[in-house]
Amino acid sequence: MLLGAVADDFTGASDLANTLARGGMRTVQFVGPSQDSAPADCEAGVVALKTRSIEPGEAVRQSLAAARWLLDQGCRQILFKYCSTFDSTPAGNIGPVAEALLDLTGAELAVACPAFAKTGRRLFMGHLFVGDRLLSESGMENHPLTPMTDPDIRRWLRRQTQGEVGLIPLDTVRDGPEAVAAAFESERRAGRRLVVADATSDDDLLALGKALAGHRLITGGSGIALGLPDNFRAQGLLSDRPAELPVPRGPGAVLCGSCSAASRRQVEAYLETVPGLAVEPADLLSGGMSALQAADWVESREGAAPIVYSTADPTVVAAAQASFGRAETAAAVERFFGDLARMLADRGVRRIAVGGGETSGAVVEALGLKSLAIGAEIDPGVPALVAERDGPLGLALKSGNFGGPHFFAKALDAIGSP
Known part of the structure; x- marks a missing residue:
């Protein structure tokens, strides 16, 4: 294994795995650090955690365990992958995990760049934009778990870390990899261990990637990995042989627990032609709805590839959180979708499209999967996945804000056949 990645959620892991696979690396997504060795032909391994x-302290512990396993597989470079909207809190995990990985790898400096231009995430003067809006005005300020109220990534990261945070501005990035490398060296001499780098296009990310060829540790969104495969290719280390994946065949279903604006639009579009079951968090917490009831409902509509969703306006979610508590509400929703996915797979559903990072993590864990093979890209940042569970099982794991309006129908077609 050449490149090892630690991802703080499951959709982010598949987003990154998609980027590396499209770059020509034979990539495997692992569910937590494996107890076994990676496959011999694995060039990039992405360990999916649920630490966001x-x-x-627990996020650091799990991330270090994953990184140690990756280093044991021979990885020359470690990438800490977090969301392109930098999902965290002022007391959150990105900074502490990054500092712990710096210590583990012996790296003196690491970039921090969540930019992913194809999905509208751009960094300018250290400020993160989503489309044409600052992060704090994009809807992410209403996220139920990680409200992003400050678009200044340097300032946000400084709240989570022990030292000053540097910046490589866009003008320097546009001057090319040599200028970027010199800027990194200047920041290192100044004692700044984490350095935010601007990027507003794929060309910027490719320039950053080339400058990062010798870096032991990298942190960022999946966009920062765009240029990394070519670094290994230039050294003659890639096989450039795509993996052949089995085709899952059987009924499909959609599960969506994301409350993002994009997910709400996707659910509305899917409901135009497909039956849906709306699930309120309050019903789960009061016992008015169970995973068994939902599984029976899906099975009765098996041929229609129905959707079960707990996708509501943020005010509805806030009301449930006020009544039952934020952690209790989130746990109930995740437990419901995990149990539901397991029941559906046990009943023969072979294609499952999932919306929401936390929901995706709950589904993968409940299914007991150990690794996922990376297939074709469905939408930017979202690949088709194939796992082994009593035969091939097709999955699509979508971060809340990713995907076009008709993502769910497109995903079910991409991950297998009826």
């Missing part, structure tokens, strides 16, 4: 919203 947990206590920082």
